[in-house]
Amino acid sequence: MERNNICPHCKSENVVKRGLSKTKNRGTQQRLLCKDCKKTFIRDEGFWKMKNKESIITMCIDMYVSNLSSRKMRNQLKRHFGIKVSHITILDWVRKYILKVQNYVEKIRPKLSGKIYADETEVDCQNRNDVFWCSIDWDTRFINATLYSPNPQNFKDAKEFMKRIGKARRPKYIQTDGLPYYPKAFKKVFYTRYNKNKVEHRINRVRTTKKHNVRIETVFSKIKDRVDDFRGFKAIWSAPILMAGIVLQHNFIEEHTTTGEHPCKLAGMDLDVGENRWDGLIRLATVFG
Template sequence: MENVIKCKHCSSLNFCKKGFRKTDYRGKIQKYFCNDCKRFFTNDDGFYRMRNNPNIITMSIDMYISNLSSRKMRNQLKRHLSHKISHVSVLDWVRRCTLKVHKFIDKQGYNLGNSFYADETMINREGKLDRFWCCLDWDTRLITGFHYSLSANPIEAQEFLKKSIRKGKPRYIQTDAGVFYPRAFRKLFYSNKIGGLTIEHKIQNVRKTKIHNYRIETVFMKIKDRVLDFRGLKALWSAPILMTAIVIQHNFIENHSTTDEVPSERAGVNLELGDNRWLDLIRLSNI
């Protein structure tokens, strides 16, 4: 994918290079002059009007989501790169870039398997126990859908299941014995034509089988380990964005420990990302 440069004021392609804009941390940035609207502009590469170097920004995002607090990240940049920033800037970068990348990756086409595993877990947000719902495709290890809510009930379960099948419909979805799931499945997937569900609902009742829904529980172990250090999880408006960042990290950034592949690439989404995958995702999301 190529970033097509156009005038940010009138979207014209009739422009010429006209000097540079000097910045403290990003060096010289090429300026352009539009021959149609007679105005200057710079190309938006995903980091438009951001004062810091894109590599610093993406490294901070990656390290923060990987388990380094925003304050520790600030200290690392100061000690090793003599680069002073506020810990609040790290959180702002994570939230801003997560929203941008999420819109982009939601439009991609995914080649998924037939077996999905879904569950919900409690997230401690400033003493309040919110719910984070997550659905995993076992073939690719891709998180197909997630949902953040204040409680667990059939309506929230229904909303979660809608999001889980947007990327592709499985043959069955396995959940635990939560009482809200059967009603949500009937509401969404019941067909009068076949007299049953279009997507089979498998229930793993740990009290009867003594077996956990372990395929999704392993994902929750990883998520909960990270959430413990999320200081930005205090506000209700911020919490879903940070949880989205964890999902992007799982799906597009890190190799899965079992398959040694990035889940999105196993699902047929090949964006030809380089080593700095966050940097490339942000730039692609701006095209």
């Protein structure tokens, strides 16, 4: 039984292969016949009815999240492949598939070391100073919690952030900077849920130690670099989606430079995604999502 061989008309699994169908832009596709309702169909693996090849679409997503603007991407496609798409179309692809993959991977629980480094940074977005909160699990380098907020740092957001950090499993410790909201938020979330002192709160006071939280800084700098690109696209595009894309890229697409592994693999998520990892993730999200 091949995965996702379910009839979209009657939901039957009594399905057989019935020849190949040519599609206009995505080559030949396997057509299937449902023996119960006698209708045929082509399996949707995530790119159904897309007008461009999946390799082009996934390349755009990968390069966009890696730091190439949608306009530059559009120009590259035209110059190197003779493909004409607007940069809005590229943003639409990026948005659509980030959300799809995001919904899928949220359901998989990572196995973490519990050594958590948490930090927050201001993002200058549409003349507001938004705040992006982000925490990373040290042994796996898996980003396990984020919060994107249009408000300056405050207790409510700090508390919500702490809740998200503790969602997958109880941390061993959480290291934060000296932001005054953290101790109270930490106590509120972890003292009531797990009894006293089972989770340690380590505070790194930058002024005393002179050490910044370098562990998250590369992720933050990527995000700040990308924000300019979607100014003015408020209606169709938003900063949280970009953040989600950058986090997906970090956790699932790129090998971490220090560990040499994909954070998702170290976190026990051995996903069968193949060489083109965005393509593989989109297929998994479509079939099992």
